[in-house]
Amino acid sequence: MPDGAAPILDVSDLKTVFTTRGGEVHAVNSVSFQLAPGELLGVVGESGSGKSVTMMSLIGLLPMPPAEIRGGQVMFEGHDILKMTPAQLRAVRGRKIGFVFQDPMTSLNPVFTVGFQVAEPLRRHMGMRKKQAWKRAAELLELVGIPDATARLSDYPHQFSGGMRQRVMIAIALACDPQVLIADEPTTALDVTIQAQILELVRELRQKLGMAIVWITHDLGVIAGIADRVMVMYGGQIVEQAPVRELFANPQHPYTRALLETLPSVTGARSKRLKTIEGQPPALGAHPTACPFRARCRHVMDVCHEQNPAITTLDAGHDVACFWDATTGEARHV
Amino acid sequence: MFDGVKKPILKVDDLKMHFPIFKGVFRRKVGEVKAVDGISFEIYEGETLGLVGESGCGKTSAGRAILRLYDISGGSIELNGQDISSLQGDELRRLRPEMQMIFQDPQASLNPRMTVASIIAEPLDEHKKLSKQQRMARVFELMDAVGLHRDFANRFPHEFSGGQRQRIGIARALALNPKFIVCDEPIAALDVSIQAQVVNLLEDLQEKFGLTYLFISHDLSMVRHLATRVAVMYLGKIVELAPRALLYSDPKHPYTEALLSAVPEPDPSSLNKRERIILEGDVPSPSNPPTGCNFSTRCPRVMDICKKEVPEFKQLDDGRHVACHLMD
Ligand SMILES: Nc1ncnc2c1ncn2[C@@H]1O[C@H](COP(=O)(O)OP(=O)(O)OP(=O)(O)O)[C@@H](O)[C@H]1O
Ligand SMILES: Nc1ncnc2c1ncn2[C@@H]1O[C@H](COP(=O)(O)OP(=O)(O)OP(=O)(O)O)[C@@H](O)[C@H]1O
Ligand SMILES: [Mg+2]
Ligand SMILES: [Mg+2]
Numbered sequence: 308m309p310d311g312a313a314p315i316l317d318v319s320d321l322k323t324v325f326t327t328r329g330g331e332v333h334a335v336n337s338v339s340f341q342l343a344p345g346e347l348l349g350v351v352g353e354s355g356s357g358k359s360v361t362m363m364s365l366i367g368l369l370p371m372p373p374a375e376i377r378g379g380q381v382m383f384e385g386h387d388i389l390k391m392t393p394a395q396l397r398a399v400r401g402r403k404i405g406f407v408f409q410d411p412m413t414s415l416n417p418v419f420t421v422g423f424q425v426a427e428p429l430r431r432h433m434g435m436r437k438k439q440a441w442k443r444a445a446e447l448l449e450l451v452g453i454p455d456a457t458a459r460l461s462d463y464p465h466q467f468s469g470g471m472r473q474r475v476m477i478a479i480a481l482a483c484d485p486q487v488l489i490a491d492e493p494t495t496a497l498d499v500t501i502q503a504q505i506l507e508l509v510r511e512l513r514q515k516l517g518m519a520i521v522w523i524t525h526d527l528g529v530i531a532g533i534a535d536r537v538m539v540m541y542g543g544q545i546v547e548q549a550p551v552r553e554l555f556a557n558p559q560h561p562y563t564r565a566l567l568e569t570l571p572s573v574t575g576a577r578s579k580r581l582k583t584i585e586g587q588p589p590a591l592g593a594h595p596t597a598c599p600f601r602a603r604c605r606h607v608m609d610v611c612h613e614q615n616p617a618i619t620t621l622d623a624g625h626d627v628a629c630f631w632d633a634t635t636g637e638a639r640h641v
Numbered sequence: 642m643f644d645g646v647k648k649p650i651l652k653v654d655d656l657k658m659h660f661p662i663f664k665g666v667f668r669r670k671v672g673e674v675k676a677v678d679g680i681s682f683e684i685y686e687g688e689t690l691g692l693v694g695e696s697g698c699g700k701t702s703a704g705r706a707i708l709r710l711y712d713i714s715g716g717s718i719e720l721n722g723q724d725i726s727s728l729q730g731d732e733l734r735r736l737r738p739e740m741q742m743i744f745q746d747p748q749a750s751l752n753p754r755m756t757v758a759s760i761i762a763e764p765l766d767e768h769k770k771l772s773k774q775q776r777m778a779r780v781f782e783l784m785d786a787v788g789l790h791r792d793f794a795n796r797f798p799h800e801f802s803g804g805q806r807q808r809i810g811i812a813r814a815l816a817l818n819p820k821f822i823v824c825d826e827p828i829a830a831l832d833v834s835i836q837a838q839v840v841n842l843l844e845d846l847q848e849k850f851g852l853t854y855l856f857i858s859h860d861l862s863m864v865r866h867l868a869t870r871v872a873v874m875y876l877g878k879i880v881e882l883a884p885r886a887l888l889y890s891d892p893k894h895p896y897t898e899a900l901l902s903a904v905p906e907p908d909p910s911s912l913n914k915r916e917r918i919i920l921e922g923d924v925p926s927p928s929n930p931p932t933g934c935n936f937s938t939r940c941p942r943v944m945d946i947c948k949k950e951v952p953e954f955k956q957l958d959d960g961r962h963v964a965c966h967l968m969d
Pocket of ligand 4 (some may be wrong): 469638700702
């Protein structure tokens, strides 16, 4: 992506905390990142590392309480989204910023037909009449590969398969030609051929509309194929960030390195037992004062128990938060 | 892997699962979604049968029908030699501990008002008489097994991430030590490391207790790792059923070929190296399947006969089954 272009989305120092019966959960701890216009930012990371909560926080979709945004700024078109009134938010969300949730069953309303739910943003944001919106809804479903789209508009969500529901969510997110699309595990329920079709569609839309995309996924194959840049999260923090080729060729953080080692493949040798990353993820009970990965890290040093490593920028736009230097195999000199 | 005679734990014969389509104010029946339209296969004790195929082709419906979570529309299902196709009520309930399902949609299958501990313990409460201590010990054991922090036992499902919720469902399915488990996309929502953890766990349990799995997944590399044999479904029918190594090294059905060629490789520099088969043509609908072969509208190697006659699901010399006119 063009260097130096003003970011369309600029997140700084975002902190999100949940209050539960068992105490606080510090789900997002000082997360900062930028998204350039037209860029596709891949987000990977451990399950529970705060990927979804980060994205929900920045478009004001978390129920508060129990969630609370303890700090940070999310700049979009010169305004801080976190300071917007509910009415201002509604005008941005679903219109300028589209999103696909991780859980398609719960994000579709079971009592309305699929057609109603796809047509709704078209009527609300694009001022379409009922008939026109219904027609456009059918086109959108076709675009995401739902067979017999017109007939299936009057189905209810439970009549759709998991992957079909996911595609409905994608259709809704794309309905109003957003400038930013936030897609949280949008293709987990899709087979590889339909996934390839969706990825192709996304590629086209980026070219045509210059849409910028945040794409959360566990599938590193997908990331390798579509992302410009990748952000790796662990324990509510960004631990590494780099252009996609750089990240795969030259991973720096011990978590990223372990992650890349755990991959099975369809072509290579078949391993007897899959590699895992030993140990438990952090419980996130408080704002971290030490490295969140220390308990599972192969290269842990004394300092890792005492301080939380700050982000270091290496060359080639490659950021890492780690005291250990992968190049020298020793403590990093800063 | 198997010496001597293989014993099928499950026998499915010409299974059909059709859903009625209703329209209008009077909810008149106007048609049917033929989600599963005549599939036959066996699963042998201790093996893992992988089930892959296009989104919406009927995998979940097949899995649910086999476990008799639905009343089936046709065909028969035999579990351990017992015909369970038409069991109802108590008879069915007694079978439940034997066979379990890990659901594709974790959120929708977890009661939001129950804590994690009580969700995992629910099957224990229903089918086993355990003391309070035994019950909690078993819950912790299961939470450890799937990599959930014990501290989370009193949390509610909405307080978890997608991947954590999926693991609650897995722990619950394992609670009664079932013999046969339908795993419906059990790992799709998990990160790679936890995927590996869960897959290793499934393998360990299989080894220890001789479990049998029907493993539904879009992740072809995981299926390759885990499955003994693989069934490929397309629009309600099985198009190819083969031992793992054979299927991956030498796919016979054009749909299997296309599917394998589309797997994204986790290597940004390998792009475009592999030849990808992009499927074109109309995606057919299960309420109005094409005449002849269901894949004929998109098959890159379609012939005249494919548009007229339904190909038979036949065994080839190498032991696999394929439904394709190219094999004639
Ligand atoms: N409503 C809530 N109350 C309490 N804790 C929560 C709540 N929602 C999320 N969390 C916690 O916040 C952390 C981050 O969750 P998040 O959903 O962002 O993870 P994720 O990275 O998206 O994981 P996954 O890959 O599994 O979807 C998790 O530890 C989760 O348990
Ligand atoms: N309760 C239902 N009522 C009507 N149609 C249904 C119902 N359940 C499933 N279907 C339809 O049956 C077909 C097969 O759905 P199924 O959920 O079995 O697919 P699947 O192979 O599991 O797909 P995915 O990979 O997307 O999960 C789809 O066309 C779906 O819309
Ligand atoms: Mg998530
Ligand atoms: Mg399914």
